[in-house]
Amino acid sequence: xxxxxxxxxxxxxxxxxxxxxxxxxxxxxxxxxxxxxxxxxxxxxxxxxxxxxxxxxxxxxxxxxxxxxxxxxxxxxxxxxxxxxxxxxxxxxxxxxxxxxxxxxxxxxxxxxxxxxxxxxxxxxxxxxxxxxxxxxxxxxxxxxxxxxxxxxxxxxxxxxxxxxxxxxxxxxxxxxxxxxxxxxxxxxxxxxxxxxxxxxxxxxxxxxxxxxxxxxxxxxxxxxxxxxxxxxxxxxxxxxxxxxxxxxxxxxxxxxxxxxxxxxxxxxxxxxxxxxxxxxxxxxxxxxxxxxxxxxxxxxxxxxxxxxxxxxxxxxxxxxxxxxxxxxxxxxxxxxxxxxxxxxxxxxxxxxxxxxxxxxxxxxxxxxxxxxxxxxxxxxxxxxxxxxxxxxxxxxxxxxxxxxxxxxxxxxxxxxxxxxxxxxxxxxxxxxxxxxxxxxxxxxxxxxxxxxxxxxxxxxxxxxxxxxxxxxxxxxxxxxxxxxxxxxxxxxxxxxxxxxxx
Amino acid sequence: xxxxxxxxxxxxxxxxxxxxxxxxxxxxxxxxxxxxxxxxxxxxxxxxxxxxxxxxxxxxxxxxxxxxxxxxxxxxxxxxxxxxxxxxxxxxxxxxxxxxxxxxxxxxxxxxxxxxxxxxxxxxxxxxxxxxxxxxxxxxxxxxxxxxxxxxxxxxxxxxxxxxxxxxxxxxxxxxxxxxxxxxxxxxxxxxxxxxxxxxxxxxxxxxxxxxxxxxxxxxxxxxxxxxxxxxxxxxxxxxxxxxxxxxxxxxxxxxxxxxxxxxxxxxxxxxxxxxxxxxxxxxxxxxxxxxxxxxxxxxxxxxxxxxxxxxxxxxxxxxxxxxxxxxxxxxxxxxxxxx
Ligand code: HEM
Numbered sequence: 001x002x003x004x005x006x007x008x009x010x011x012x013x014x015x016x017x018x019x020x021x022x023x024x025x026x027x028x029x030x031x032x033x034x035x036x037x038x039x040x041x042x043x044x045x046x047x048x049x050x051x052x053x054x055x056x057x058x059x060x061x062x063x064x065x066x067x068x069x070x071x072x073x074x075x076x077x078x079x080x081x082x083x084x085x086x087x088x089x090x091x092x093x094x095x096x097x098x099x100x101x102x103x104x105x106x107x108x109x110x111x112x113x114x115x116x117x118x119x120x121x122x123x124x125x126x127x128x129x130x131x132x133x134x135x136x137x138x139x140x141x142x143x144x145x146x147x148x149x150x151x152x153x154x155x156x157x158x159x160x161x162x163x164x165x166x167x168x169x170x171x172x173x174x175x176x177x178x179x180x181x182x183x184x185x186x187x188x189x190x191x192x193x194x195x196x197x198x199x200x201x202x203x204x205x206x207x208x209x210x211x212x213x214x215x216x217x218x219x220x221x222x223x224x225x226x227x228x229x230x231x232x233x234x235x236x237x238x239x240x241x242x243x244x245x246x247x248x249x250x251x252x253x254x255x256x257x258x259x260x261x262x263x264x265x266x267x268x269x270x271x272x273x274x275x276x277x278x279x280x281x282x283x284x285x286x287x288x289x290x291x292x293x294x295x296x297x298x299x300x301x302x303x304x305x306x307x308x309x310x311x312x313x314x315x316x317x318x319x320x321x322x323x324x325x326x327x328x329x330x331x332x333x334x335x336x337x338x339x340x341x342x343x344x345x346x347x348x349x350x351x352x353x354x355x356x357x358x359x360x361x362x363x364x365x366x367x368x369x370x371x372x373x374x375x376x377x378x379x380x381x382x383x384x385x386x387x388x389x390x391x392x393x394x395x396x397x398x399x400x401x402x403x404x405x406x407x408x409x410x411x412x413x414x415x416x417x418x419x420x421x422x423x424x425x426x427x428x429x430x431x432x433x434x435x436x437x438x439x440x441x442x443x444x445x446x447x448x449x450x451x452x453x454x455x456x457x458x459x460x461x462x463x464x465x466x467x468x469x470x471x472x473x474x475x476x477x478x479x480x481x482x483x484x485x486x487x488x489x490x491x492x493x494x495x496x497x498x499x500x501x502x503x
Numbered sequence: 504x505x506x507x508x509x510x511x512x513x514x515x516x517x518x519x520x521x522x523x524x525x526x527x528x529x530x531x532x533x534x535x536x537x538x539x540x541x542x543x544x545x546x547x548x549x550x551x552x553x554x555x556x557x558x559x560x561x562x563x564x565x566x567x568x569x570x571x572x573x574x575x576x577x578x579x580x581x582x583x584x585x586x587x588x589x590x591x592x593x594x595x596x597x598x599x600x601x602x603x604x605x606x607x608x609x610x611x612x613x614x615x616x617x618x619x620x621x622x623x624x625x626x627x628x629x630x631x632x633x634x635x636x637x638x639x640x641x642x643x644x645x646x647x648x649x650x651x652x653x654x655x656x657x658x659x660x661x662x663x664x665x666x667x668x669x670x671x672x673x674x675x676x677x678x679x680x681x682x683x684x685x686x687x688x689x690x691x692x693x694x695x696x697x698x699x700x701x702x703x704x705x706x707x708x709x710x711x712x713x714x715x716x717x718x719x720x721x722x723x724x725x726x727x728x729x730x731x732x733x734x735x736x737x738x739x740x741x742x743x744x745x746x747x748x749x750x751x752x753x754x755x756x757x758x759x760x761x762x763x764x765x766x767x768x769x770x771x772x773x774x775x776x777x778x779x780x781x782x783x784x785x786x787x788x789x790x791x792x793x794x795x796x797x798x799x800x801x802x803x804x805x806x807x808x809x810x811x812x813x814x815x816x817x818x819x820x821x822x823x824x825x826x827x828x829x830x831x832x833x834x835x836x837x838x839x840x841x842x843x
Contacts, residue, residue: 087592099812165507
């Protein structure tokens with residue numbers, strides 16, 4: 001609220017991903033690739049293999065162009081974009097870790113210089129000196145990862161820092177080491193998969209097969225580092241969050257399972273195509289393997305982001321820049337007076353600061369389906385209890401009037417016809433829709449707060465009574481404000497419910 | 504539970520400001536090399552300019568100097584956000600798309616410079632260099648517009664109230680056009696200076712840097728003075744502030760650099776030029792503080808130093824310097840022994 005809010009039509013999540021995903025891929029590749037080049041150069045020089053050396057020189061040109069320019073500047077890009085999307089969080093991170101970044105900057109200088117000289121030095125430098133440059137590059141690149149890893153893991157598990165505020169507590173936080181090992185594995189895997197792709201087009205065939213075996217071995221090694229360290233990482237996370245929170249983490253757990261399957265598929269394919277059938281590996285297979293590898297890593301990053309929800313810095317600042325420490329201040333004074341750059345439309349400003357960093361009305365994570373065919377009172381009730389809904393959202397600490405303003409703002413932008421008209425439903429089908437919209441956000445059937453047990457098998461009068469006093473059933477539960485037809489349909493739907501789950 | 508407060512500085516302000524201004528001066532020198540150098544390479548009119556060793560050397564050096572520009576740009580941005588975050592984030596959000604575009608444009612310019620240095624075809628090379636120059640001009644204008652906006656918090660609020668889409672380009676050109684022109688004049692000077700320095704090693708060919716250095720200096724004085732007098736209510740306080748005792752010697756140093764340049768003593772000329780650059784950066788900083796007066800006083804922010812981390816930074820920096828010079832030594836040692 002101390003900053004203006006960039007009101008851009010594209011969802012924040014998409015903007016962030018558009019900049020971050022390419023960078024994260026390239027930067028890990030930049031580290032693994034450096035190691036790959038130098039290890040391969042040693043081998044090639046020892047074997048006196050000129051063809052291999054020439055290949056490595058070509059590879060290193062591509063490598064320099066991708067990592068020094070694209071990799072480095074998309075890194076700057078992430079910094080720019082987080083400053084636009086969440087300036088408060090960026091500010092908190094910079095104030096806490098500025099010397100960490102300064103240290104990383106020194107590695108960055110060494111890294112850039114070493115990479116450039118390594119590339120320009122292939123022909124004229126003494127082999128030993130050249131390889132020393134390669135090692136310096138790799139060491140500096142990996143050390144940058146070391147630093148950034150501290151800051152990234154801090155956001156997820158700040159650990160003791162929340163009490164001490166000490167740099168080192170935040171940096172060497174509970175997930176620092178598992179994440180570092182894991183990411184090192186990612187670097188190795190990406191280097192293997194990527195060089196596999198490049199090598200799959202080399203001629204002649206026996207040279208290609210040799211390269212492919214070597215590169216597959218890299219890929220498999222990377223996976224072998226990643227799998228156990230991921231498990232370690234997950235355990236470290238579980239040690240940091242309350243067990244109730246884990247129950248709610250259906251999304252992250254889904255991603256974990258997906259990523260294990262992916263890892264197994266990639267490993268099997270590498271063994272089969274890369275090691276056993278190396279002579280017949282087709283470019284397309286190598287490309288698919290590369291894509292799978294990126295997907296694996298993407299799933300991991302997605303998982304990391306979703307575990308952190310609703311926070312941007314766990315236990316400290318929410319995704320919409322709400323600072324945990326300021327709860328009493330907001331509860332007392334509400335939000336409006338803290339909005340430092342008002343646009344003139346208070347409702348819009350409130351909506352932006354409370355919801356827009358994660359939702360749009362129509363596009364990314366749209367609110368429209370959730371609020372189409374509802375009413376202002378209902379929307380206001382939801383605004384006040386977002387933290388009860390599925391999806392782990394920040395709490396709302398504004399005033400009731402502010403919630404009403406937000407609700408009116410949203411209501412103006414959604415479909416205001418009746419649910420029956422919008423979806424063309426009636427009877428118990430309409431009732432099910434009413435349930436999904438008006439109850440399902442908090443009581444998903446089959447979820448942790450499923451109310452089928454209390455709802456199944458009651459008499460009509462009980463249902464009427466229940467809906468009459470809905471707002472008293474639970475703290476934050478909205479009153480039932482649907483019209484008579486929706487009420488009747490909902491009750492009709494209740495009657496189809498059975499103990500032990502819906503039909 | 505008492506959560507840590509982040510509204511503190513992790514080192515004393517003087518230390519942060521020194522690092523900020525020092526790295527910014529380095530950023531300006533590298534950036535001037537790229538921008539001024541590009542203008543020079545494209546505008547230098549001589550029969551066989553593409554055979555002039557200085558021009559060829561520049562084309563090969565551009566990608567590396569661009570790397571230096573970025574590297575020395577990152578550091579001051581870090582310190583700027585650390586101390587003046589409230590203002591720079593707000594201003595960049597108002598111009599969000601233009602601000603974000605800087606990254607894409609720098610990438611494009613950077614690749615264009617690489618392409619030019621690899622290319623053997625003249626026409627392609629010219630196109631690439633021109634693309635890079637256009638990109639650099641965009642970046643510099645975008646920066647001037649945003650940095651001048653951030654120094655006027657009321658303007659930021661007003662512009663944001665009118666439009667929240669991030670598609671606002673600072674409309675108060677009179678705030679920053681002269682300032683930007685002054686930067687560009689400086690670029691010509693520095694670009695010309697580097698060209699002359701490279702030309703020293705090639706006495707057989709003409710020195711393309713001379714005219715650019717001198718004209719840049721003249722334009723720099725004119726635009727600089729004009730900018731100073733366009734500052735409005737800040738001029739008075741600026742003239743009375745200690746900054747004037749830095750700016751004045753800075754101007755003298757610039758003149759001295761011309762004198763020594765004329766005497767072909769480029770080492771002393773370069774030293775004077777660098778010192779005057781530092782003085783300019785300091786003056787620019789003082790103007791910023793004066794403009795923010797009443798809104799923000801950085802010396803009022805509490806300090807909670809992280810000395811151990813800072814010490815580690817110094818150690819790493821030292822190691823980086825040692826490693827850097829070691830790498831350059833082994834790189835050039837072999838190069839020379841091969842050539843001779
Ligand atoms: C083609 C590349 C670049 C060019 C031509 C360029 C040009 C400029 C210019 C002209 C200014 C002065 C603006 C003014 O005050 O009126 C400036 C300032 C600055 N530049 Fe760059 N720049 C480039 C790349 C970068 C990059 C990549 C970064 C950082 C990521 C950066 C960081 C900065 C910072 C932090 C300042 C001002 C700091 C302060 O006011 O304290 N620059 N640049």
